[in-house]
Amino acid sequence: MKLIWSPDTATKAYIDTVRSCQVFDGSGVAELVSAMAAGWNAKLIVETWSQGGAIATSIGLEIASRHTCGRHVCVVPDESTRSEFITAMKEAADMNPQVLVGEPEEVMSELVGIDFMVVDCKRKDYARVLRQARLNQRGAVLVCKNANSKSDSGFRWRSVVDCGSRRVVRTVFLPVGKGLDMAHVSSSGGTSGSGSSRVDKKRWIKHYDQQSGEEHVIRK
Template sequence: MKLVWSPETASKAYIDTIKSCEARLESGVAELVAAMAAGWNAQLIVETWSKGSVIATSVGLAVASRHTGGRHVCMVPDEASQLEYFEAIEAAGGPPPEVIVGEPESAMEELQGIDFMVVDCQRSDDSKVLRMAKLSSRGAVLVCKNAASSGADTASQWRSAVEGGSRRLVRSAFLPVGKGLEIAHVASTGGGKGGRRRWIKHWDQRSGEEIVIRR
């Protein structure tokens, strides 16, 4: 079974996020991630958040989870971040999602079958989150915010997230939305093409280089 795109569900989540966020929109990021999560019918949506971060993306993911009937989980590093997160989500008028407090190693033990994940390129711990993520067998979509200003090699992060198994990176792309979004689509496992390898192209918007990866 693979992720299947639903334009109708994506459109509904997009519109509902605009209505929910109103003036709090994060330069188009919130409604875009909401549309992607809902359009791919994500059943386990995971995001990372820490003190001082914006809340609009969380609102959008909460909207998406309502449309898909899935589970929305927010990972925070400490209790101070948890408290600020609950206050921010309450002020935004949305119901709080499930929150897990702690380091990526312990938090990921509770999360099996992630099919949509949003992390922050500016947070060093989030590269570890990507590597440790237990992705769904039907595939996954990974999103990294603040990609334009992080200077991080996000293409390497996507490769690290799918290394060591039958995972395959289908495609990755950079979108100039907000402070930059890096998006990667990971293939489903099983029922594949007999271990056939293929070339994946990734365009690095910061350096202007085309990166070719063989998986």
């Protein structure tokens, strides 16, 4: 089973996010990620949030989870950040999403089957968060926001995602907000961008040379 795009759900989430985020400046990121998460019908949406960060993206993800009947979880490093996040969400949109506090290795063990994930590049541990993410077997979409500075960090998608049967199918960088760097990760077993298996099954073909009478075995 693979991720299937639903344009109707994406549109509804986009419109609802636009309505909810009217009061925020530069909330284009929120509307985009909300539409993407809803369009991919994400059931487990995970994000990281930094103290003092914008709240619009979180509102968009919460709206997307409601359209997909999914779960939206925000991961923060400490109780102080958790308190600030919850207060900001209630004041801005009267929302109360689930919040987990702790180190990536600890928190991510509780989140199995992530479909859609947004990490903040302002967090020093964002690469660790991505490495620890336990993605859905059918594939996932990963988003780095505030990604303009990542070019200086030596960050590479494949250094934090590719392992075993997981592969990055495609990536794209969008100059939205302060930069969105996105990657589509394959389902378990790995697929190429065209959707075909990366490891083709080999088969043996026998060929007889009519002139020499020799039998040739070819692996194709």
